Amino acid sequence: MRQPSSPRPTAWPRSPRYPYVSGALLVLLAAAEILHARITSATVLATLPLAVLPLLWRGREPRVGLLVVPAALLNFLFRPELLMTAAVAGVMGLYTLARHRVLHPVVLITAAVTGALLVNAGHVAMGVYDLGGRAPAVGADGSLSYFTESFVLAVGVVATVGVADAFRSREESRQAREAAQRELIAMERRHAAAQERAAIARELHDIVAHSVSVIAVRAESAAYTTPDLSPPARDGFRQIAASARSALTELRQLLSVLRADETGAGEAAPVLPQPTLDSLDALLEAHRSGGGEVTLHTAGARPPLLPPSLELTVYRIIQEALTNARRHAKGAAVDIHLGYADDEVRIRIADDGPGPQGPARDSGGHGLSGMRERANLLGGRLTCGPAGPGGGFLVEAVLPVRAGAKSFAEGGYE
Structure with a gap:
């Protein structure tokens, strides 16, 4: 030893x-x-x-x-x-x-x-x-x-x-x-991380992006090549194609972020505007067009200058809650309550579906944990679970406005 x-x-x-x-x-x-x-x-x-x-x-x-x-x-x-x-x-x-x-x-x-x-x-x-009682004479021989x-x-x-x-x-x-x-050690670690990000980006591009693009192409072509297709069915195929193209756009944006270190400073990655509260209407309309029922209730006056990080977090939480409702409680009615105050924004999303309760709503995925992480990053809190004895699922979040402003100022909003 x-x-x-x-x-x-x-x-x-x-x-x-x-x-x-x-x-x-x-x-x-x-x-x-x-x-x-x-x-x-x-x-x-x-x-x-x-x-x-x-x-x-x-x-x-x-x-x-x-x-x-x-x-x-x-x-x-x-x-x-x-x-x-x-x-x-x-x-x-x-x-x-x-x-x-x-x-x-x-x-x-x-x-x-x-x-x-x-x-x-x-x-x-x-x-x-x-010198024997005599003071030394500076300047005389030997005085140095x-x-x-x-x-x-x-x-x-x-x-x-x-x-x-x-x-x-x-x-x-x-x-x-x-x-x-x-x-040098930090550079090697950054290089290793960049290689991992590039590998993830390649996998997403080769598998997920390809599959989503195939869905978009087949849904678009089916609207025109399928004989005797009813107008509602034709609109459904078009909506599937539009949703697939939208998902493909966001996926490409994610890939550009993952490949930022790989492309280098000389090749700027495309940047698209992030969703805001103004994008909620389109999100709810897309949910309704897919056969879902959703109602938005607002309380209080929306502040004129909310931090972009806060608006993005609200949008993503509602988006994930609607996705969970479509996946686990198909056809359920979803009620969204959005309350504004001077120092916080409250979100309450409940559905009346008879689907799985509790954590089973997020089995095999990262939706609920992702919502919690987004809320925690802003200094807020998020809870979720069964809506009541009769079934359904409930998501509640409280997001402070000041913490969102601080997160935006530090550049950590997406």
Whole structure:
């Protein structure tokens, strides 16, 4: 059995706990150094906490380095022996500023080297370089050696900023590679989904669309080729052909959506207007022409600007309810009650057929679940079941208007 690999050492500095742990160790070092050297200078004791304690929060707020580095230089100014704690704190603060690009590397190096030169000049002025009681003469032979500490600090500054900037560049490259990998995986998933959609579209085109087109052609031709056909029968064949052509149009629109990813951006899929509440009359008339009986009752004033997603959902729910009535309760009378309010639309569809009750109305299909999903997408609710002891089936839905407007604004209406 393969053992889980231990985390790499280079991953520890990226841990959220790393700044707190390393900062706490630096605080302990400062306490030990103060006690060992028996430091009593108030200036040194005041600047050392300013150089150490802010480093505890450098992970969340990298700008604390702007306080840490000057405090470390001031500590060095008043304590020329340069406490190890101040040196480490200065390097950590400088690294933090460069690693997070709080300042541009050139600006950061210039500011830090200038600070080192000022501290060195302060040491010269304070007589740190005492030559047997004589103050050093700046400009005399060998006086450049007084600024050796500035040179050493400048080298340390450049090295620290360079290393921090290199680590930053490597981290950015790593993140770019990971982002590219994620994008590649997402692209492969989209490609796989597009292939599945294309396969579904081909199946629908080769099987369903072909069958529907055959129905349309045979019904159209039967109206003219069948001898002694009565006018009602002729009208029935024509209505079958018209319904088949309408179904074929909607099926082609669905196929265009499924093939959108396959065709690419350069080939625009045809877009047809979606049904609205104004299309209900044609839907009810088509149901009546097929031998069904349906009555529409409206209550309340229809709002002038209903979201298209809401109108489409109302149309599809009524359409599916009529389809179920024709399939499971042929010849039943259907009553549709459509009520409008300022904040919601109510739908009540009942038939008096003796057909199957309950979920059997949707056996083998997805009509009822599809109606529920459409209602849920708008934040509404839909219930369905037996209309009463005498038989029949009842569908009731409540659709909020505001949720429909939000769904339309987000582009999720079909």
